[in-house]
Amino acid sequence: MVAVTDIYGRKSAKGLNWITFIAMTAFHIGAVAAFFYIDYGAMFAAAILWWVSGSLGIGIAYHRLLTHRGFKTPKWMEYFLTICGTLALEGGPIFWVATHRIHHQHSDKEGDPHTPREGAWWAHMGWIMFGKAMHHDTDVLTRYVPDLSKDKFHVALTNWHWVTQVVVGLALLAFGGLPYVLWGVFFRTTFGLHATWLVNSATHMWGYKTFRTRDDSRNLWWVGLLAFGEGWHNNHHAHPVSMRHGLAWYEFDLNYIQIKLMETVGLAWDLKIARRPKDAAEIVPQESPDAVDISDAAPVM
Numbered sequence: 001m002v003a004v005t006d007i008y009g010r011k012s013a014k015g016l017n018w019i020t021f022i023a024m025t026a027f028h029i030g031a032v033a034a035f036f037y038i039d040y041g042a043m044f045a046a047a048i049l050w051w052v053s054g055s056l057g058i059g060i061a062y063h064r065l066l067t068h069r070g071f072k073t074p075k076w077m078e079y080f081l082t083i084c085g086t087l088a089l090e091g092g093p094i095f096w097v098a099t100h101r102i103h104h105q106h107s108d109k110e111g112d113p114h115t116p117r118e119g120a121w122w123a124h125m126g127w128i129m130f131g132k133a134m135h136h137d138t139d140v141l142t143r144y145v146p147d148l149s150k151d152k153f154h155v156a157l158t159n160w161h162w163v164t165q166v167v168v169g170l171a172l173l174a175f176g177g178l179p180y181v182l183w184g185v186f187f188r189t190t191f192g193l194h195a196t197w198l199v200n201s202a203t204h205m206w207g208y209k210t211f212r213t214r215d216d217s218r219n220l221w222w223v224g225l226l227a228f229g230e231g232w233h234n235n236h237h238a239h240p241v242s243m244r245h246g247l248a249w250y251e252f253d254l255n256y257i258q259i260k261l262m263e264t265v266g267l268a269w270d271l272k273i274a275r276r277p278k279d280a281a282e283i284v285p286q287e288s289p290d291a292v293d294i295s296d297a298a299p300v301m
Contacts, residue, residue, distance in 0.1 A: 008102060008111050010118040013130040021129055027089070027193075030186025034179070042176055042183035049087065049168070049184050054192045055228040057085030058096075059255040063230065066148065067097045070243030071259055072270045079153055089165060089189045090196060092158025098144040103200075104240055107215035114200040116216065124201035125193075165189070195226040203233035210247070210276065211238035219251065229253030239274035247276035 034042075061081035064070045073081075082093050090096055099113050106112045113131060116123040122130075141149060148154040165185065172180040207218030211234055223231030224246065230236075232245040232253065246253030262268035 008106070008113040008131065009115075010122050010126075010131075015130065017129055017131075023089075024125070024129070024193075027186050027190045030182055031190035034182035034187040037179035037182055039176070039179035039183065042172075042179040045172065045176070045180055046183040046188040050188045050192055051228075052084050053087035053188070054195060055255055055258065056081055057083075058088050058090060058192075058196060059228045059230050060259060061085045062090075062093060062096045063100065064243045064255060064259070066093055066154075067100045068241050068243070070241055070272045071263075071268045073262065073268050077262075077267055082154065082157060083164060086157060086161040086164045087168060087189075088192050088196070089162075090193065092161035093154050094141055094145050094148050094158040097148060098141050101144045102140075104237070107213075107217065107237065108204065109215075116201055116204045120201055120205060123204065124197045127200075128197075195223075196230075198223045199227055199230050199233060203231055207231075207234070209234050211235065213237045221251075224252060229255040235274070235276075241272050242274035243271055244273045247274060 061078070062085045065073065065078060065081065085093065085096070091099075102111065103113055108115045108117055114123045114127040119126065169181055169185045172184045203218050203220045203223050204216045205218070207220035207223075209218055213234065215237055217234045217237035219232045219234045221231065223233075225231070229245050229252065232247070232251045235247050235251070236242070236245045243259055244253060244256045245251070246256060259268050259271065263271060
C-alpha cells in the first residue's frame with residue numbers, strides 16, 4: 001500500500017504535469033482575453049456561474065457537505081450541488097474530497113498536499129502543476145473516501161467531471177458568442193481557481209488565529225469574501241466538521257447563510273455548528289484532529 005507521505009508534498013514532485021499546465025495556461029490566456037470583449041451581460045453570467053460553482057459547488061457541496069459532512073441534505077440535492085462543483089474545474093468529487101481530507105490529517109506536516117512550509121507558490125498552484133494531486137493511487141482514494149467510492153453517481157461524475165464545463169461553454173457560445181465564453185468559462189473559472197488556491201496558501205500564512213491549532217491555519221477576511229466564507233480557515237481547522245466557519249459577527253460566511261436558508265425550507269438538517277465563546281478570554285485552545293471524522297457520513301444508496 002502506498003503511503004500518503006510518498007504521494008503528496010513537494011518532495012513527491014516528478015516533473016511538470018503537461019496536461020494540467022497546458023489547461024491552466026489556456027484558461028489564464030482566455031481570462032486575460034476576456035478584457036478585450038467588455039460585455040456586461042457576459043460579465044453578469046460569469047458572476048452567476050462563479051457563485052454557482054464556487055459557493056454552491058466547492059464551498060457548500062465539495063467542502064462542507066461531502067468532505068466533512070457538516071449537514072445532511074436529500075440525495076438529489078447532494079447530487080445537484082456536486083454537479084455545480086464540477087463547474088469549478090477543480091476535479092471530480094472523489095479527487096477533491098480525498099485531497100482535502102488528507103490535507104486535514106497532515107496539515108502543514110509531511111504528507112500535506114499544499115502547505116506553504118514548502119513554499120508559497122507551491123501551496124498556491126505549484127502542487128497542481130508538479131504534484132500528484134489529481135492522480136491518486138486507488139488505494140488512497142478508497143481509504144479516504146469510502147463513502148463516495150461506493151456511490152455510482154459520484155464515481156461517474158469524478159470520471160466525467162469535465163463534461164459539465166463543456167456543456168456550459170457550448171450553451172454560452174450559442175447564447176452570447178465568444179464574449180460569453182471568455183467571461184463565463186475562462187475568466188470565471190480562473191478567478192474561482194485562484195480564490196480556492198488562496199485558501200490553501202494565504203490562509204496558512206497571513207491573518208489571525210482564534211484557536212491554537214497544530215497547524216498554521218489563520219482567518220483572513222479578504223479570502224473569506226473571495227471564497228464565500230471559506231477564508232475563516234483557523235476556525236475551520238479547529239472545528240472541521242462545523243458547517244459554520246465564520247464564528248464571530250464580523251466573520252461573514254455566505255455559505256453558512258445559504259445552508260441555513262436551505263434548512264428553513266427543509267433541504268438541510270442535522271447542521272453541525274461550532275460556537276465561539278462570548279468572552280474571547282474564555283476561548284479554550286483547540287487541537288487539530290489527527291483524522292477527518294466521516295463516521296456520520298450519510299448512507300450511500
